[in-house]
Amino acid sequence: MKRIAWIGTGAGLLAAAALAGCSERSSPTFEYMPQMAYTPAHMAQEEGSMRTPVEGTVPRGFKPYPYKGMVEPTGGGLKNPLSRTKAVFEKGREYFNIYCMVCHGPYGEGNGTVVPKYPQPPTLQSDKVRNWADGRIYHVIHEGQNLMPSYASQIPERHRWEIIHYIRVLQRAKNPTAEDLKRLEKW
Ligand code: HEC
Structure with missing residues (x-):
């Protein structure tokens, strides 16, 4: 019985020594395909790691804006594709209030909450x-x-x-057309 215990302890010590040897090794063992483990590192946006698009191509879903850099769009090609419905007005109000109101104010008169810390924009109620x-x-x-x-x-x-x-709704609220006024009379 005693003998078996000694053998057991000896085997344990050997195993421990072998494991300790692993962590003490100063040079790596045989490396299989080192060129895969040690690839040249590039930062994601670094030149050379970004692929330049093939000339004359555009990314999927990208629509080039034909009036880029122009003072105004020429040729009248930019037409509002939406009709004037209550749902459209309501969405318009939602997004105007999110994106434009801080500067342009609730009626577009240039009195948003960031003014005068931010330069006052011109009124959107102008004849222009x-x-x-x-x-x-x-x-x-x-x-x-x-x-x-x-x-x-x-x-x-x-x-x-x-x-x-x-x-346009805001503008007509401030400057009703003859048609708008006629409708008001009926109310
Ligand atoms: C950060 C503030 C700011 C926000 C937000 C902003 N604007 Fe402006 N906007 C200005 C300023 C300032 C001008 C005047 C620019 C100039 O000097 O030509 C201007 C000019 C304009 C003009 C031209 C007016 C004119 O008489 O030349 C229009 C139209 C306009 N904005 C629409 C919008 C709309 C629509 C939104 C929301 C999508 C919006 N703006 C959001 C600051 C803002």
């Missing part, structure tokens, strides 16, 4: 903007204008057109 085509306002949202940054990356196309319909 009232006479602008919808596409011209769209252009400002897409490209920005002087101090106003571009909102192209924040606001999807559909919401921009909704916002523009809502700006």
Whole structure:
């Protein structure tokens, strides 16, 4: 019995020694395919690790903006595709209040809460903007204008057109048309 116990202890010690040897090894053992373990490291955005797109191609879903860099969109190609419905006005109000109101104010009069810490924008109730085509306002949202940054990356196309319909609502609330006034009389 005693003998078996001694053998057991001896085997245990041997195993422990073998394991300890592993952690003390100063040079790596045989490396299989080292070129896979040690690849040259690149930062994600570093030159050489980003693939340049093939010339003449655009990413999937990307729609180039044909009026980029222009003062205004030419040719009248930018038309509001949405009709003037209550649902569109309501969405427009929601997004105007999220994105535009801080600077332009609740009626677009340039009295948002960030003014005057931020320079006061011109009123959207001016004859100028009232006479602008919808596409011209769209252009400002897409490209920005002087101090106003571009909102192209924040606001999807559909919401921009909704916002523009809502700006028209604000303008007509302040400057009702003859037709609007007639309707008011009926109330
Ligand atoms: C950070 C503040 C800020 C926000 C937010 C902002 N604007 Fe402006 N906006 C300005 C300023 C400032 C100008 C004047 C730029 C200039 O000097 O030409 C301006 C100009 C404009 C003009 C042109 C007015 C004119 O008479 O030339 C339009 C149209 C307009 N903004 C629409 C919008 C709409 C729509 C939104 C929301 C999607 C919006 N803006 C969000 C600051 C802002």
